[in-house]
Each structure stands twice: as C-alpha cells, then as structure tokens.
Amino acid sequence: MASQLSFAGFAWKNLWRRRLRTLLTLCGIAMAIGAFVALVGFSRAFEHEWLRMYESSGTDLAIVEKTFLNTSLEESVGPKLSALPVVAQARPMVFNLIDLTPEINALVYGWQADSYELDSLTLTSGRRFRDGQPEILLGDILAGNLNKKAGDTLEIQGSTFTVVGIDHGGSALEAGAVIMPLDQLQRLSSLEGKVTAFHVRLRPAPAGEAQDHYLKRAQAQIEAALPGLHAIPAAERASNNQIVLLAHAAAWGTSSIALLMGILGIANTMAMSVFERTREIGILRALGWKRGSVMLLIQTEAVVLGLAGGILGLGVGWGTLRLLSALPQTASIVSASVSPLHLLEALGIAVLSGLVAGAIPAWRGAHLSPVEALRHD
Amino acid sequence: MTNSQLEVRNLCKSFDEGRIEALRGVDLSITAGEYLAITGASGSGKSTLLQLLGGLDTPTSGEVYFENAVLGTAIGLDAYRAHRVGFIFQAFYLLPTLRADENVQVPMLAVSENARNRAERAQALLCEVGLEHRLNQYPNELSAGERQRVAIARALANNPSILLADEPTGNLDSVNSARVMEMLVGIHQERGMTLVVVTHESEIANAAPRHIRIRDGRIAP
Numbered sequence: 265m266a267s268q269l270s271f272a273g274f275a276w277k278n279l280w281r282r283r284l285r286t287l288l289t290l291c292g293i294a295m296a297i298g299a300f301v302a303l304v305g306f307s308r309a310f311e312h313e314w315l316r317m318y319e320s321s322g323t324d325l326a327i328v329e330k331t332f333l334n335t336s337l338e339e340s341v342g343p344k345l346s347a348l349p350v351v352a353q354a355r356p357m358v359f360n361l362i363d364l365t366p367e368i369n370a371l372v373y374g375w376q377a378d379s380y381e382l383d384s385l386t387l388t389s390g391r392r393f394r395d396g397q398p399e400i401l402l403g404d405i406l407a408g409n410l411n412k413k414a415g416d417t418l419e420i421q422g423s424t425f426t427v428v429g430i431d432h433g434g435s436a437l438e439a440g441a442v443i444m445p446l447d448q449l450q451r452l453s454s455l456e457g458k459v460t461a462f463h464v465r466l467r468p469a470p471a472g473e474a475q476d477h478y479l480k481r482a483q484a485q486i487e488a489a490l491p492g493l494h495a496i497p498a499a500e501r502a503s504n505n506q507i508v509l510l511a512h513a514a515a516w517g518t519s520s521i522a523l524l525m526g527i528l529g530i531a532n533t534m535a536m537s538v539f540e541r542t543r544e545i546g547i548l549r550a551l552g553w554k555r556g557s558v559m560l561l562i563q564t565e566a567v568v569l570g571l572a573g574g575i576l577g578l579g580v581g582w583g584t585l586r587l588l589s590a591l592p593q594t595a596s597i598v599s600a601s602v603s604p605l606h607l608l609e610a611l612g613i614a615v616l617s618g619l620v621a622g623a624i625p626a627w628r629g630a631h632l633s634p635v636e637a638l639r640h641d
Numbered sequence: 642m643t644n645s646q647l648e649v650r651n652l653c654k655s656f657d658e659g660r661i662e663a664l665r666g667v668d669l670s671i672t673a674g675e676y677l678a679i680t681g682a683s684g685s686g687k688s689t690l691l692q693l694l695g696g697l698d699t700p701t702s703g704e705v706y707f708e709n710a711v712l713g714t715a716i717g718l719d720a721y722r723a724h725r726v727g728f729i730f731q732a733f734y735l736l737p738t739l740r741a742d743e744n745v746q747v748p749m750l751a752v753s754e755n756a757r758n759r760a761e762r763a764q765a766l767l768c769e770v771g772l773e774h775r776l777n778q779y780p781n782e783l784s785a786g787e788r789q790r791v792a793i794a795r796a797l798a799n800n801p802s803i804l805l806a807d808e809p810t811g812n813l814d815s816v817n818s819a820r821v822m823e824m825l826v827g828i829h830q831e832r833g834m835t836l837v838v839v840t841h842e843s844e845i846a847n848a849a850p851r852h853i854r855i856r857d858g859r860i861a862p
Contacts, residue, residue, distance in 0.1 A: 266742035266764035266776050268756040274747075277738040547734045550697055551748040552723025552799065635698045638734070 275564040278537065286569070289533040293573025293614060294580050296519075296526030301581020301610045303515035305602045306588070311508045313435040318463075318498035320434025321381040324479065326501035327354070327462040327486065330494040336458040341490060345462055348489055350482040352467045355379040356459035358449045361507065364420060364442070370406055371507075372420070372442040374449025380465060385438065390414030390429030395445045399428040403439040418442075421452050464495070523617060526573065530621035534566050538629040545629050546637025555630040562626035563619060570618025574611045581610065645706070646673035646835055647694055647803065652703035654689050659701075663689040665858035666703070673802065676829050676836045678849035686858040687839045688807055694837060695728055695805045696721045723751045727796030729825075731808035733788040735780040741791045742767060742776040748798040766794035770824060786817030793824060803835040804828065810842065822848075 279286045318326075327345060329337045345354040358374035375381055377395045385401070391414075393399035400420075402412055407430045412418060416427045425444065433439055450456050464486075469478035479497055486495040502508065538545070545558055553561075582602060589600035652667040663686040671677055671694075681687040692698045693705055696718040705712040712721060722728075727748075735744045745763035754762070767776055770790040780788055789809060796804055806825060810818035822845055829836040838845065846852045854861040 266746075266760040266767070267740065268760040269739065269743040269746040269750065270756055271750060274739070274743075274750065281738045543734070544736055547736065548747065548751075549719075550695075550722060550728050550734075551795070552719060552751045554719040554723075554751065557751055633698070635692055638697075638730075 271561070272564060272568070275561055275568055278541070278561075279565050279568060282537070285533055285536070289529050289569055290573045290576060292529035293526040293570060293617065294576035296522040296617070297574045297577025297610050297614050298580025298584060299522040300519040300613060301578055301602065301606065302584035302588070303519050304512075305581060305585055305606050307508070307511040307515035308603070308606065309601055310437075310511050311503050313437045314505065314508055315499055315502035316435035317433065317437050318502055321384040321463070322465055323381070323463040323498045324466045325464040325482065325486070325495045325497060326505075327464060327490070328460075328494050328496060328501075330492055336455060336460060337462075337493065339457050339459050341493065342462060344490060345464065345486065348486060350466050350478075350485055351464055353380050353465040354462045355381060355464075356446055356462050357381070358446060358453060358455055358458075358460045359507075360449065360453050362420060362442075362452075364410065364418065368406075368409060370440055370442055371437055372444065372449060372452075374444055374446040374453075376446050379463075381463060382443075385431040385433050385443075387429045388432050390427070393428050393443070393445055396447055397445065398423060398425045398448060399445065400425045400448075401429045401431045401443040402427055403441045403443075404430055404432045405436070405439040406441065409440075423448075423452065461501075523613065527617045527621045530566055530569050530573075530618055531625065533569065534562060534622050534625035535628075537565070538562060538625040541629075542632060542637050542640035545632055546634050546640065549632070549634035550638065559626040559630040562629050563622045566622025566626070567615055567618040570614045570616075570621070571611070574614025574617075577614065578607055578610060644672060645670040646675075646708060647671040647837075648706040648709075649690075649693065649700075650704055650706070652690070652693060652705065653701045654686070654693060654698070655701045662858055664693070664700075667855075667858070667860055669853070669860065671835060671837065673835055674829075674833045675851060676826070676849050677838070678846040678852045679837065679839045679855060680841065680843070680846045680852065681855035681861075685855040687855045690855060691805050691807050691837065691839050695726050695803075697728075719751075723748065724799055725801050726803045726805055727799070727801040729789070729792050729796050729804065729806040729809045731811035733780070733785075733792045733812070735788055735791055735795075737780055740777050740779055741772060741783065741787075744780070744791055745795045745798055748795060752799055762798065763794070766797055767791070769797075770794045784817075785813055786820060789813060789817070789821050790824065793821070793828070797828070801834070803837070806836070806838045808839055808841065810840070810845065818842075818845075 339356050342354060342356055345351055355376060360372050361369060362372045363369045377393060382392060388404055393401060400418065412427050414427055414429055418425050418427055466482050469475055483495040487493060548558055585602060586600045648670045649667055652664050654664040655662045667690060679687045679690065693700055696712050699713055707716055707721060707725060710716050712718060736747065742763045745766055746759045749759040764776060767773060770793050772787060772790055775783060775787060783791065809825065810821055813821060825836060828834060840846055
C-alpha cells in the first residue's frame with residue numbers, strides 16, 4: 265500500500281534531509297526561547313513576589329521621589345506624611361542588594377523595629393530586632409543557605425550582626441532576605457537621614473466610597489501635601505521599583521538578543537535550504553504548485569523549526585529556572601514557578617520567529633521562474 | 642476559433658535582453674489526441690517551444706492558446722500546469738527525499754485531493770507503469786528506467802489531457818528507451834492524450850505520426 269504524503273510530512277522530510285543543520289538550528293532557537301522563559305519568567309516572578317510582599321504586609325501606597333530613578337528621599341518627611349488624615353501608618357524603609365558571602369547575595373530591607381510590616385512575618389525562632397542595634401532577622405530559605413540560626417552572627421560589609429530571629433514571610437523575597445533596623449542599613453548604605461521609600465497604610469475608606477476612588481483621592485492628597493513626592497499604589501510599585509525594572513530590562517534585553525540570533529539562525533537555514541532546493545522548487549512549479557503553495561511549504565518548514573525549537577526551549581528555560589532557584593547564589597531572588605500563560609507566550613514567540621525568519625526565503629522561493637529554477641545546478 | 646487543442650501564433654522568445662532569439666515567429670497547431678515529435682539541433686529552440694506549450698515560461702511576443710483561450714490571461718499558468726499538462730523531463734527530476742509513491746503524490750498536493758485518494762491513485766499509477774513492487778523505494782534506489790517510469794506516473798497524477806516530454810529517453814539505454822517510449826505511446830493511445838515529445842533520436846521522431854523540425858528558432862519547411 266502506498267503511504268500518504270501530507271503537506272506537513274513533506275515539509276518535515278525537507279527539514280530532516282539536513283539533519284545536522286536542522287538540529288543546530290533547533291538548538292539555536294531552543295536556547296533563545298529558553299533564555300526568554302528563564303529570564304522573563306524570573307523577572308515576572310520577581311515582580312509577583314514583590315506584590316505578594318506588599319499585599320501580605322497590608323501596604324496600600326509607596327511614597328517615592330518624583331524622579332525617574334526615585335533613588336531616595338528625606339526621612340524627615342515621615343511626620344508630615346503621618347499627619348495627613350488619610351494615612352493610618354507611614355513607615356520609612358530602605359532596601360538594597362548586598363553580597364553576604366562571595367557566593368550568596370540577598371535583598372536587605374531596613375525597617376523600623378515597630379514597623380507594621382514586621383507584623384506580617386512569622387518568627388519561626390528567636391525574636392524581633394531592636395532599633396539601633398546590630399541585629400538582623402533572616403528569611404528561612406536564606407538562613408538555610410547560610411546555615412545560620414538564631415544566636416549566630418553574620419558579617420555584612422565589614423560589620424558584624426547578630427541573627428536574632430528566623431522569619432517566614434508571605435513572599436519568596438522575604439524568605440530569602442535579610443531584615444535589619446532601618447538605621448543600620450542606612451549606615452551600611454551611606455544613606456543616613458535618607459530612605460528609599462515610605463510604605464503607607466491608609467485609614468479605611470469612608471462608607472460609600474469605592475476603594476479605587478479612595479486610593480486615588482489619597483494619592484492626590486499626599487502629592488498635594490508633599491510636592492516633589494509620588495504616591496504609588498502598591499501593585500504599581502511592585503512593577504516599577506528599580507530592582508524589578510532592572511530585572512525586566514535585563515531579561516527583555518538579553519532575551520531579545522537571543523531571539524534575534526535564533527531568528528537569524530532559522531532565516532539562514534531557510535535561505536540555504538531554498539538555495540539548495542532551487543531546482544526542486546522549479547519542479548514543484550512545473551507540476552502546478554502555485555506560488556502561494558511554495559511559500560506555504562517554506563513557511564511551514566520555518567514554523568516547524570520555530571515550534572520544535574520553542575518546545576525544546578520551554579524545557580531549557582524551565583530547567584534553568586529550577587537550577588537557579590536551587591543554587592544558593594540565586595535562590596533568594598529566583599522562583600522556579602512559571603505561569604502557563606508565559607509558556608504559551610514563549611511558544612507564540614517561537615512560532616512568530618519562524619514566520620518572520622521564513623518570510624524572505626519563502627518569498628524568494630515562490631518567485632523563482634520555473635524555467636530558471638529547473639536550469640539551476 | 643479553431644479545433645486545435647494547443648496552438649501558437651507568431652511565437653517569439655528571446656533571452657539576455659533580446660541578444661539571444663530562441664524562437665522567431667513559430668506558428669503551430671496541435672489537435673487533441675495527436676502525437677507530435679519535435680526535433681532539432683541543440684539550441685534550435687525545441688525545448689523552449691515545449692516550455693512555452695507547457696506554460697513553464699511566457700513568450701516575448703505571440704501567444705499560446707489552449708482550447709482557444711490565451712495561456713497566462715484567460716487561463717492561469719499554475720492551473721494549466723496543475724490540471725491540463727503533465728511534464729516528463731530528461732533528468733527525471735524526482736524529489737530525492739520522497740519515495741516513489743510520494744513523488745507521484747506531489748502534483749496532487751497542489752489540487753486539494755484528499756490524502757487517501759492521493760495515495761490510492763499514486764499506487765494505481767505506479768502499477769500502471771509496472772512499478773507496483775517499487776512503491777517505497779527512494780529515487781537513488783531505482784534504476785534510470787524505473788525513475789523515468791515514476792516520472793511518467795507523476796505526470797499522469799492529475800489526469801492531464803496533454804503529456805509533454807523533453808528528451809524522455811536522453812538518459813536511458815536502448816532497452817529502457819524503447820520501453821519508456823512504448824509506455825508513452827501506449828498511454829497516448831489508451832487515454833487519447835495529446836503527446837508532444839522533444840527528441841534527438843530520429844527513430845523516435847520517425848515513429849510519430851507527425852514530426853516537425855525546429856531550425857534557428859523556426860519550424861523548418
């Protein structure tokens with residue numbers, strides 16, 4: 265019995281005739297999609313964890329400088345902020361990314377000892393720190409990675425701190441973080457009298473006023489009372505703080521370069537393939553294949569490359585995230601979770617990459633003159 | 642209006658911006674079911690004439706008619722090649738990545754036949770050319786004669802009314818040449834198909850009921 269030849273089967277046979285080239289191209293696009301899944305997945309998970317941290321502490325607004333980088337603001341703003349009628353609590357905070365050991369770095373938060381944000385943490389051992397004292401809390405994951413327990417000491421940037429407690433927070437960021445008195449981190453960061461932001465809990469919205477409307481009104485009231493400052497809803501702050509923005513920029517920048525290389529790889533493979541198969545394309549045209557059918561065949565081959573590379577890339581990306589989340593150097597800021605939507609987006613990008621990469625070779629192949637193509641050696 | 646199936650009027654074809662004139666005003670009429678041999682020296686323009694008859698190329702001037710409709714305007718060249726003509730080439734031009742039965746299915750992929758019908762028809766055609774035992778062989782596993790028989794089966798895939806053969810025996814030994822020509826003539830007679838064969842071989846040309854010679858781009862008197 266004769267076997268059935270399908271359009272897709274024909275496309276696959278064309279790809280498989282040059283196995284090594286096809287496999288190398290697949291590796292290229294797999295690495296590109298893997299980079300996208302891992303890097304963009306990481307930066308999104310990072311943003312998500314940031315939001316969870318705000319939500320678990322009950323922060324409604326973050327108050328920052330009204331500048332692009334909003335680096336720091338005066339701590340003395342605090343009392344004016346607290347005096348506003350909509351504000352229930354306003355707490356200064358500093359955060360930084362600090363190397364704890366040559367292998368391990370972690371987010372370090374500076375909070376006041378009576379900050380409401382500490383209330384959302386569960387102490388699994390020890391006690392809270394005191395203001396003005398070289399004392400720290402370690403997130404449980406970080407404590408495990410550092411092999412520290414309550415009562416141990418840890419040297420941070422030349423200063424010795426006592427681990428007074430181990431905490432379990434509402435987000436992976438807290439689980440991998442150091443929390444210390446605000447004044448201690450200000451000293452370590454040379455930010456005396458300055459803070460990164462104020463975190464604000466609002467008073468409950470008046471009866472009859474929608475929460476969104478109340479939030480906007482509170483923002484406007486704070487910004488009017490404190491010119492030069494910006495009141496940002498917690499969800500927005502989670503996505504636009506400097507570290508998250510840097511993570512997003514690095515992730516998209518690196519992924520874009522990797523994707524561009526992947527697209528160029530497919531385009532090169534398809535261009536070579538069309539050139540080598542010039543006579544065969546002439547045969548197809550002689551046998552009645554329309555230009556559109558030839559284009560479709562070449563584009564199908566490019567999309568199959570993109571899709572197969574994309575599927576491999578999902579595995580590469582997920583594996584990379586798993587690895588990063590297990591390494592002590594990165595475990596505190598990398599979560600292994602990837603949303604299904606992100607995976608679908610990655611596959612969509614892989615298919616789109618194939619389409620883009622195949623477009624010019626397909627157009628060229630389809631517009632070959634049958635007679636000229638048949639004469640090609 | 643004429644009774645011709647294929648007709649060319651004052652057909653000219655030049656290449657290299659007019660520096661090479663392959664055809665210089667050819668007039669030719671071919672009736673349905675006719676068997677015509679075209680001969681001529683290398684470079685005389687006989688293959689160019691066949692390519693224009695088959696809609697593989699367009700003339701520089703003059704027109705090709707299929708059943709009184711102008712090729713390329715009244716009838717699209719792609720549709721004409723897909724449904725009306727079948728080509729057989731000297732070099733076979735089978736696709737090396739496909740098995741014999743798959744090669745025969747390639748023209749059918751262009752005309753929306755369903756997969757099962759395509760496979761059944763390919764098998765029937767390969768049986769017709771005596772290759773029922775070679776369905777699953779790749780071209781490089783077939784002899785030259787077998788490859789040309791696969792190419793004949795492929796040319797018949799979409800049931801065309803015209804077979805155009807360009808030096809179909811040019812790469813074959815005498816035994817296979819005779820077999821292939823016998824097969825082509827048999828198909829022409831059994832199916833009532835028009836058969837146009839371009840050849841160097843006088844024996845083949847003389848066996849055709851009608852024989853024209855091309856010399857310097859014109860039909861020799």
